[in-house]
Each structure stands twice: as structure tokens, then as C-alpha cells.
Amino acid sequence: MRITVIGCGYLGAVHAACMAELGHEVLGIDVDQAKIEALSAGRAPFFEPGLPELLASASATGRLKFTTDFSQAAGYDAHFIAVGTPQKKGEYAADMTYVDAAATSLAQYLKPGDLVIGKSTVPVGTARRLAEIVKAAQPEAELAWNPEFLREGFAVEDTLRPDRLVYGVPDGEAGEKAKAVLDEIYAVALGNDTPLVVTGYETAELVKVSANAFLATKISFINAIAEVADVTGADVTKIADAIGYDARIGRRFLNAGLGFGGGCLPKDIRAFQARAGELGADQALTFLKEVDAINIRRRVRAVDLTRELLDGSLRGKKVAVLGLAFKPDSDDIRDSPALDVAAQLRAQGARVVAFDPEAVPNAQRQHPELDFASSAEEAAADADAVVVLTEWKQFRELDPVAFGESVGAKNILDGRNCLDPEKWRAAGWHYRALGRP
Numbered sequence: 001m002r003i004t005v006i007g008c009g010y011l012g013a014v015h016a017a018c019m020a021e022l023g024h025e026v027l028g029i030d031v032d033q034a035k036i037e038a039l040s041a042g043r044a045p046f047f048e049p050g051l052p053e054l055l056a057s058a059s060a061t062g063r064l065k066f067t068t069d070f071s072q073a074a075g076y077d078a079h080f081i082a083v084g085t086p087q088k089k090g091e092y093a094a095d096m097t098y099v100d101a102a103a104t105s106l107a108q109y110l111k112p113g114d115l116v117i118g119k120s121t122v123p124v125g126t127a128r129r130l131a132e133i134v135k136a137a138q139p140e141a142e143l144a145w146n147p148e149f150l151r152e153g154f155a156v157e158d159t160l161r162p163d164r165l166v167y168g169v170p171d172g173e174a175g176e177k178a179k180a181v182l183d184e185i186y187a188v189a190l191g192n193d194t195p196l197v198v199t200g201y202e203t204a205e206l207v208k209v210s211a212n213a214f215l216a217t218k219i220s221f222i223n224a225i226a227e228v229a230d231v232t233g234a235d236v237t238k239i240a241d242a243i244g245y246d247a248r249i250g251r252r253f254l255n256a257g258l259g260f261g262g263g264c265l266p267k268d269i270r271a272f273q274a275r276a277g278e279l280g281a282d283q284a285l286t287f288l289k290e291v292d293a294i295n296i297r298r299r300v301r302a303v304d305l306t307r308e309l310l311d312g313s314l315r316g317k318k319v320a321v322l323g324l325a326f327k328p329d330s331d332d333i334r335d336s337p338a339l340d341v342a343a344q345l346r347a348q349g350a351r352v353v354a355f356d357p358e359a360v361p362n363a364q365r366q367h368p369e370l371d372f373a374s375s376a377e378e379a380a381a382d383a384d385a386v387v388v389l390t391e392w393k394q395f396r397e398l399d400p401v402a403f404g405e406s407v408g409a410k411n412i413l414d415g416r417n418c419l420d421p422e423k424w425r426a427a428g429w430h431y432r433a434l435g436r437p
């Protein structure tokens with residue numbers, strides 16, 4: 001299949017490379033010249049495990065190309081829209097200008113039989129609206145909605161071996177044709193018995209935002225329990241283990257700590273509330289406001305606990321921040337709880353020296369007022385406190401004895417409940433965590 005992927009960010013670049021890996025002829029299109037230059041040279045424009053290798057192998061086969069020129073889409077048959085849908089400034093709703101611009105730029109190059117495939121996470125109703133733009137430009141082209149569920153850090157694996165596929169297609173013969181194109185694109189995954197849900201546009205759009213709303217709710221649920229654990233001396237990690245043994249609950253996504261961030265969960269639960277309100281279902285999702293509020297309180301709690309570790313004052317104290325990305329194995333700092341806490345510590349008078357294995361350049365651009373180090377040890381030298389805010393493997397594996405040698409004082413906040421309290425306390429550290437005694 002000849003495929004374009006419009007929007008080559010965290011989602012689109014991985015999708016394009018994986019589609020080429022599966023044997024398709026792929027053209028990635030983006031308006032960002034620098035990104036296209038990097039990708040054309042076989043360089044990943046962001047950190048994602050496995051992507052550089054995939055870009056190299058796909059580029060060598062000649063099956064993967066990149067351009068900023070939309071007119072080149074004319075030679076391709078299926079077109080994925082994977083551009084950003086960020087939160088609008090000062091509002092909960094999603095900013096749809098990128099999706100609309102991409103659809104409009106593409107529409108003029110569509111030919112009979114083409115399939116436009118929405119991948120971006122969008123407010124319900126978008127597919128039906130874009131289908132009209134497609135039909136107005138090319139009556140014999142169709143549109144499908146095929147939401148994406150990949151996780152950053154596992155993006156390649158999730159794209160090549162998805163948990164499920166969802167196709168939102170129009171009714172009747174048009175839907176059959178769209179399904180046949182998607183089946184050809186995903187032949188390998190379907191051959192591996194990947195569950196497939198074929199449905200209408202609105203259901204497909206709602207599957208995506210419902211999944212993210214559920215994941216966000218699960219995280220805020222356990223963080224709410226962590227708040228109660230904090231005032232009772234209970235241990236939220238043991239509560240999560242124990243309730244997680246119940247197969248109806250499950251242990252995954254029950255890690256209490258600093259809460260969720262990134263370019264997806266926070267903005268998606270807000271856009272979902274905004275859209276439900278527009279559609280007259282205002283009451284349905286009010287609980288997501290609480291999910292959001294619990295999540296934001298974690299960041300405040302982390303700053304408060306750091307202040308407590310420092311005898312009540314952050315002013316003039318050196319705090320070593322370990323982790324800036326919103327999660328490990330990513331350089332993504334969009335709505336990162338770690339970076340937010342680092343900035344709040346700095347704003348409240350601490351001297352923050354931060355280290356992250358991949359996210360320092362991005363963090364530096366957004367928060368030039370912070371100081372940055374090139375290793376955990378350098379960040380921690382003479383520090384009054386160490387705060388672990390992203391659970392990178394190299395932080396989880398720190399040796400508390402050796403690591404304690406260069407710090408000014410052995411105070412540590414485990415913002416992700418990712419360290420062994422007994423080991424750290426045995427090495428003389430004053431250990432604090434969120435939801436753990």
C-alpha cells in the first residue's frame with residue numbers, strides 16, 4: 001500500500017517508520033522543515049527507543065521518504081492524519097487548527113479511491129466534519145477514523161504489535177471499502193489475531209478518549225488513596241499490590257506518585273469534558289475535574305514534602321532534581337509533572353540543579369532559569385536534598401551508599417515510589433515518599 005503520514009511528531013514519525021517496516025511505501029509529510037530534514041537524514045527528531053534503528057533500516061530500503069510538500073501526496077492511496085491536537089490556550093477544548101489545516105492541504109490532491117485515515121485524538125464529531133471536507137474535494141474518496149493507543153517509550157512495539165485495532169468507518173459499501181484498505185495496511189497485526197473493533201465514526205472517536213479518561217482516573221484513584229495513606233501511616237504501594245491481585249482491578253496503572261503528565265492524558269481529559277459540555281452532556285464527565293485536581297495536588301504535595309525535608313524552607317537550599325521527562329524512556333516534557341515540580345521548587349527559592357538522561361535540552365528551552373547537570377552525581381554534589389521525579393532505570397538502580405558520598409545532606413524524596421525505602425534508610429538517608437510512611 002502507498003501511504004502518507006501527515007504530521008511526523010511523536011506519533012506520526014513512529015507510525016511512518018513502522019508502516020515502512022511492514023512493507024508499505026511511506027511518505028511522511030510535516031510543515032516543520034527541521035523535523036523533515038532530520039527524518040530524511042535518518043535521524044529521529046526526538047528520543048524514542050527503537051526508532052533510530054527503524055528509520056535507518058526503512059530508509060535503506062527506499063520505502064520511507066519525508067517531505068514538506070503536500071503535492072507529493074498525489075501519488076499515494078491512503079493518508080493518515082497524525083498532527084497535534086493540543087489544549088487551546090486558556091480553555092479546556094482541543095485546538096483543531098492543525099487537523100483542519102492538514103485536511104485542507106491534503107484534500108486538493110485526493111484522487112478517486114483514496115482513503116483518508118484520522119489518527120489524531122479528536123473531539124467526537126470531528127470525523128463526520130472532516131468527511132465532508134474530503135467529499136467536497138473528491139466525492140470518490142472516503143474517510144475512516146483509526147485512533148492510536150501507543151505509549152511513548154514503547155511506541156515502536158505498540159505500533160507493530162497493538163493491543164487492538166479500532167476502525168471507525170462510514171455505513172454501507174463505503175465502509176466495506178474503507179475496511180478493506182485498513183485490513184491491507186494492518187495485515188500483519190490482523191494475522192497475529194489482534195482484536196479488531198469495526199464501528200462508526202463517533203464510537204471510534206469515543207473509544208480513544210474513553211481509554212485515556214479511564215487510565216487517568218485509575219492513576220488519580222490510587223493517588224487519592226495515597227493522600228489518605230499519608231494521613232494514616234499506611235503504604236499506598238502495598239494497597240496497590242493487594243487490590244491489584246484482583247483481576248477485576250489489575251495492578252497496571254496503579255502506581256501512585258507525582259501523577260500523570262505528557263502530551264495526551266491531561267489535555268485529553270480536558271478536551272473530553274469540553275466536548276461533552278458542548279453536546280449537552282455537562283454532568284457526565286464532571287468527575288474528570290476531580291481526576292485532574294487530584295493529579296495537580298500531587299505536584300504541590302511533592303514541593304511541600306521537599307520543603308519538610310529541608311526543615312521548612314527551600315530558600316537558598318540546593319535541590320538535585322532527578323528526572324524531567326513526563327515518564328521514563330522519553331524526552332517529552334509536555335505537561336511534565338517533574339519539570340513542573342522543578343520549576344516550582346526554583347520559584348520558591350531553591351537552587352535547582354536538574355538531570356535527566358534525555359530531556360535536558362527540551363527542559364532547558366522551556367525553563368532556562370533552572371541549572372542542569374550532565375549526570376545524577378553531578379546534580380547531587382553538595383545538595384541539601386535529592387528529589388526523584390521520573391523513574392528512569394538508572395535512578396531506580398542508584399546505590400544509596402555510593403550516591404550518598406557526594407551529597408551535602410542525605411535527604412531524598414521518592415516522587416515515583418520507585419526506590420526501596422529500607423535500602424535508602426539503611427544507608428543513612430532521610431527517605432520520604434508520596435503515600436508511604
Ligand SMILES: NC(=O)c1ccc[n+]([C@@H]2O[C@H](COP(=O)([O-])OP(=O)(O)OC[C@H]3O[C@@H](n4cnc5c(N)ncnc54)[C@H](O)[C@@H]3O)[C@@H](O)[C@H]2O)c1
Pocket residue numbers: 006007008009010011012029030031032035082083084085098099101102105119120121122148149150151152263264
Ligand atoms: N504522542 C503519543 O504518544 C500519541 C499517542 C496516541 C495519539 N496521539 C495523538 O496524536 C496526535 C499527534 O500527537 P504527537 O504527540 O505526535 O504531537 P507532536 O506535536 O509531536 O506532532 C505533531 C506534528 O504535526 C505537525 N503539523 C502541525 N500542523 C501540520 C500540518 N498542517 N501539516 C502537516 N504537519 C503538521 C507538527 O509540525 C508536528 O511535527 C495528537 O492528537 C495526540 O493526541 C499521540
Ligand SMILES: O=c1ccn([C@@H]2O[C@H](COP(=O)(O)OP(=O)(O)O[C@H]3O[C@H](CO)[C@@H](O)[C@H](O)[C@H]3O)[C@@H](O)[C@H]2O)c(=O)[nH]1
Pocket residue numbers: 121148149150151152153212215219252253254255256257258259260261262263264265268326327
Ligand atoms: O501507574 C501509573 C502509570 C502512569 N503514570 C503516569 O501517567 C502518565 C502517562 O503515562 P503513559 O500512559 O504510560 O504514557 P503516554 O505515552 O502518555 O500514553 C498515554 O497516552 C497516549 C496518547 O493518547 C495513549 O495512546 C496511551 O495509550 C496512553 O497510555 C505519565 O506521566 C506516567 O508517569 C502514573 O503516574 N502511574
